[in-house]
Amino acid sequence: MSPTEPKRSDLQTLLLRIRDISHINPKSKKLVIILGLLGDLDSFEYVEAIINILPLLKRSRINLVFIAIGDQHSKRKFCSFTKLPSQLLEVEEDASLHQLLGLSPGLVNFFHPLFNLILMCLGFHSPGTIKEVLRGYTGDKTSSQLFKSEDTIHIGIFPDFKAKLFDERLGTGYLRPFEMATKRLINMREILSNWSIYMKNDQFLTNRGGTFLISEDDNVIYSYKPKSLLSYSSTMNTPTTFLKPYLDNTEP
Numbered sequence: 686m687s688p689t690e691p692k693r694s695d696l697q698t699l700l701l702r703i704r705d706i707s708h709i710n711p712k713s714k715k716l717v718i719i720l721g722l723l724g725d726l727d728s729f730e731y732v733e734a735i736i737n738i739l740p741l742l743k744r745s746r747i748n749l750v751f752i753a754i755g756d757q758h759s760k761r762k763f764c765s766f767t768k769l770p771s772q773l774l775e776v777e778e779d780a781s782l783h784q785l786l787g788l789s790p791g792l793v794n795f796f797h798p799l800f801n802l803i804l805m806c807l808g809f810h811s812p813g814t815i816k817e818v819l820r821g822y823t824g825d826k827t828s829s830q831l832f833k834s835e836d837t838i839h840i841g842i843f844p845d846f847k848a849k850l851f852d853e854r855l856g857t858g859y860l861r862p863f864e865m866a867t868k869r870l871i872n873m874r875e876i877l878s879n880w881s882i883y884m885k886n887d888q889f890l891t892n893r894g895g896t897f898l899i900s901e902d903d904n905v906i907y908s909y910k911p912k913s914l915l916s917y918s919s920t921m922n923t924p925t926t927f928l929k930p931y932l933d934n935t936e937p
Contacts, residue, residue, distance in 0.1 A: 696905050698785045699897055706750055708772055713746045714906075714931060715899040719788060720753035721892040723763045723776070724883030728753060729872040731894075731917040732767050734924040738932070745933040747898075749773055754780060754889045762882050766875050780889045789912040791891025798890040802914070805891060811913040817921055821865035828860035828922040831868050838867060841874050860922075893917075898931070906931075 699717050703709050718735065720728040732751065735742075742749055755763070755776040764771045780790070792801040792810040805811035806818070832838065832848035834857075839845050855861040876883055884890070894917060898907035907927050909919050918924035 695786050695897065695908065696899070696903065698782070699899065700903060702752065702775075702782060703750055706775065709748045709750060710746075711903075712901055713748050714901055716742065716747050716749045716928070717897045717899065718749070718751045719783065719786065719894040719896070720751055721783075721791075721894050722883070722886055722889050723753045723755035723759045724876050724880075724887070725890065726869060726872055726876070727894065727915060727917045728763070729767060729875070730869075730915075731924065732763075732769050733868075734918075736767065736769060738925055738928070741932050741934070742928075745931060747928075747931060750775060752777060752782065753894075754778070754783075754886050754892065755883070756885060759882050759885065762879055779886065780892050783889075783892050783894070786895055786910075788895045788910055789893040791893055791912075791914070793891060798887055801891050805914040811916075813916050814914045817915040820860075820921070821869055822863055824855070824862035824864065825860040825922050828865075830857060830860055831864050838871070840867070840870055841878075896927070898927070 699715075703715065703717060704711070709715060718731065720731065722728065735749070735751075739749075751769070751773055752775045753760075753763075756778065757776065760771065760774055760776050763769070764774060783790070792805050794801065796804075805814060808815045830851070832851060834847070834849040834852050836848040837845055838848055851857075851861045851864055855864075893911045893913070895910045896908065896918075897905055900906045909927070911917055915921070918927070920926045
């Protein structure tokens with residue numbers, strides 16, 4: 686069951702937007718993920734979660750496309766950092782598509798968007814965000830670990846260290862304390878180091894995204910429209926759970 690009831694206009698808007706994307710097969714399922722600004726932490730985290738299941742999506746014949754607010758420069762930088770294949774990312778210059786789909790603009794008032802984003806980080810007009818931020822520090826036994834033992838963690842303000850340190854001190858097989866917070870710090874460093882690239886459209890910084898899974902016969906079979914920061918999935922501990930009924934988990 687879909688967490689949010691999609692409108693027929695949502696479907697028509699999405700089909701119109703993706704109809705000319707070369708890798709989208711109209712006779713297959715289509716996973717359309719709308720991101721906010723590419724310089725938004727949610728964009729990095731959601732893409733990284735989906736990248737982990739790209740082979741499963743391909744085997745399950747689910748066509749994938751991300752659509753985000755940005756330009757070709759920020760797209761190249763984002764794809765280079767996240768390792769997302771560039772053909773899977775489309776960019777929009779503003780939030781017109783988001784508005785057509787009824788996606789949340791986030792906290793909007795007379796303050797600068799960056800200040801509004803900081804307020805959302807503190808939970809203003811963004812229920813659940815504080816809980817999610819704290820989960821990044823406390824860990825989560827119901828979530829998967831993010832780093833492999835052989836990964837080298839480079840934050841910049843601290844000396845590099847091997848992710849094996851998490852294994853030795855905190856064990857394996859779950860989201861360890863400070864692991865998500867470390868990942869978010871890495872992503873934040875990428876954003877801050879390339880601020881002029883990612884933030885050309887910063888007036889849309891608080892815009893939230895949305896997720897739409899469209900069937901082979903063009904019906905929305907799942908949709909989710911978050912209203913808060915760090916709530917890009919209805920199940921943040923396992924962000925791709927909504928796809929489970931549609932994935933081919935047999936051995937290739």
